[in-house]
Amino acid sequence: MGRAINRLSASGVKTASVGKHADGGGLWLVKREDGGAQWVLRVTVHGRRREMGLGAYPDRSLKEAREVADTWRAVARQGLDPIKERERQRREAARNIHMxxxxxxxxxxxxxxxxxxxxxxxxxxxxxxxxxxxxxxxxxxxxxxxxxxxxxxxxxxxxxxxxxxxxxxxxxxxxxxxxxxxxxxxxxxxxxxxxxxGRQRHTVTNVPSLPWQDVPAFYQSLGGSITELALRLLILTGARSGPLRNIHVEQIDGDVWTIPADDMKGRKGATKEFRVPLSAEAQRVIAEARKFARDGFLFPGAKRGVISDMTMTALMDRRGMKERPHGFRTSLRVWLAEATNAPHDVAEMCISHMVGSKTVQAYKRTDFLEQRRALMERWSEAVSKKNSASRIFQMAR
Missing domain, CATH: 1.10.150.130 (Tyrosine recombinase, N-terminal domain)
Known part of the structure; x- marks a missing residue:
């Protein structure tokens, strides 16, 4: 029985000739003509002979091959197919790696x-x-x-x-x-x-906005920090937060700010950019903001990139306001409806809302720039003119 297993020696394995050499207990060394060698274990499970590779020699020594063979013989004695069990363990290991x-x-x-x-x-x-x-x-x-x-x-x-x-x-x-x-x-x-x-049960709530009558007092309470200048320009242009925070100096040409098509909400893959007329007050704010510009961005973040949406929101929170920056678009739109005679399509274009179906938009070749320019100048004068607010809006600097 002692000669039934461990028949090979380390030196014998090293000098083994081409062919199959039994170590006993189903462990074999298979030496190839190209000089390479492979360890193979043969076991019988449920009357079926299985043959599994245990690695190459000399990467796996005789001692290591015997230890691995003992492990898989034990698996076979439990009535498990060692090859399938090894695959199961590999899959388990793969799952553990890919969290x-x-x-x-x-x-x-x-x-x-x-x-x-x-x-x-x-x-x-x-x-x-x-x-x-x-x-x-x-x-x-x-x-x-x-x-x-x-x-x-x-x-x-x-x-x-x-x-x-x-x-x-x-x-x-x-x-x-x-x-x-x-x-x-x-x-x-x-x-x-x-x-x-299941289907979601929720009520869509609009972003809280400041009544347009109170916007002038809020605007006039703002100082000259990056965040406050960004809020000023947000109010003056009616733009969305994303394009405004990412505004680049190269996008500004005189009294027109051109927002790239990729930055326009709802226009994924669009090829049409959007022009925003800049009032005299908006140009003044931009000129003041240029001293903070970094990497071409008008409103850079403290460390990198640009200021976040939460930066402007946090400023309003500190003042005890429930309103949000995005709400100033509503303030502007209501002002256009209540204080001007702006046509519906022009008013919607002031806040970059596309009117009509895609077909209608395809044939509408105007963006009403000149009409919007006049309206946005009036809006800027209304919010920036001292004592123009109809209510007193107490703000802590």
């Missing part, structure tokens, strides 16, 4: 080139980071199913519907990214999770 958090970060890095502004800076990633990864980040992406997603997003599905939708959308992208990497994932998991969560 959702790692795949999500990789997906984010891959998409950065097509993201703009805050998205590139991390805003795209934040719904995942705040609402998904704390619970599922360390779960192997291959193991995530619709019930995991449902349980994760259920707490905010109805109370923070928009945020939950963004998180679900981002998770769908991450799962697709995982599939592109060759991982086995359920690409329908998010859709199944939506079915389990």
């Amino acid at each position: 959702l958090a790692d795949i999500a970060l990789d997906a984010f890095e891959s998409r950065k080139a097509e993201l703009k502004g805050d998205g590139k800076a991390g805003r795209w990633f934040s719904p995942l980071e705040l609402h998904v990864l704390p619970k599922l980040g360390r779960v192997p992406v291959a193991d995530i199913d619709q019930k995991d997603i449902r349980d994760t997003l259920a707490p905010i599905w109805h109370t923070k519907a928009a945020t939950a939708e963004k998180a679900m959308s981002r998770l769908t992208i991450v799962l697709r990214h995982a599939a592109a990497l060759g991982l086995e994932v359920d690409l329908q998991a998010t859709e199944k999770a939506k079915a389990l969560l």
Whole structure:
């Protein structure tokens, strides 16, 4: 019995001739004509002979081959197929390596080139980071199913519907990214999770806005910091926060600011840029802001990039206001409706709203620039003229 196993010696293995050499207990050394050699283990499971490779020699020594063979013989004695068991262990190891958090970060890095502004800076990633990864980040992406997603997003599905939708959308992208990497994932998991969560019950609320009558006092309370100048220009132009915070000095030509098509909301892939007329007051604000410009951006952030949307919101919060920067677009639109005779299409264009279907827009070759120029000059005079507010608006500097 002692000669039944461990028949080979280290020196004998080294000088073995071409062919198969038994060490006993099913362990064989297979020497090839090209000089290479392979360890092979033969076992019988449920009457079926199985042959599995244990690695190459000399990468795996005789001693190591015997130890590995002992491990898989023990598996076979339990009635398990060692080859299938090894594959199962490999799949398990692969799942443990590809955690959702790692795949999500990789997906984010891959998409950065097509993201703009805050998205590139991390805003795209934040719904995942705040609402998904704390619970599922360390779960192997291959193991995530619709019930995991449902349980994760259920707490905010109805109370923070928009945020939950963004998180679900981002998770769908991450799962697709995982599939592109060759991982086995359920690409329908998010859709199944939506079915389990049910239709969202929420009421859409408008962004709080300041009555236009109170805008002059607020405007006049603003100082000359980067954030305050950005708010001033936001009010004067009726622009959205994103394009304004990312405004580049090269986009300004005299009294016209041209917003690139890619920065216009709702125009993905559009080829049409948008011109914004700049009033005398708007040009004055821009001139004051130029002294802060960095890397060509008029409103740079403290360390890098540009100021964030939350920077302007925080200023209004500190003043005890419930209104938000985006609400000044509403203030302007209501002023246009109540204090001017601006035609509907012109008023809508003042806040860069496209009127009519895509077909109608295709044939409408004007952006009413001159008519808007006159209206925006009146708006600027109204908000910047001292004592023009009909109410006293107390603001702490």
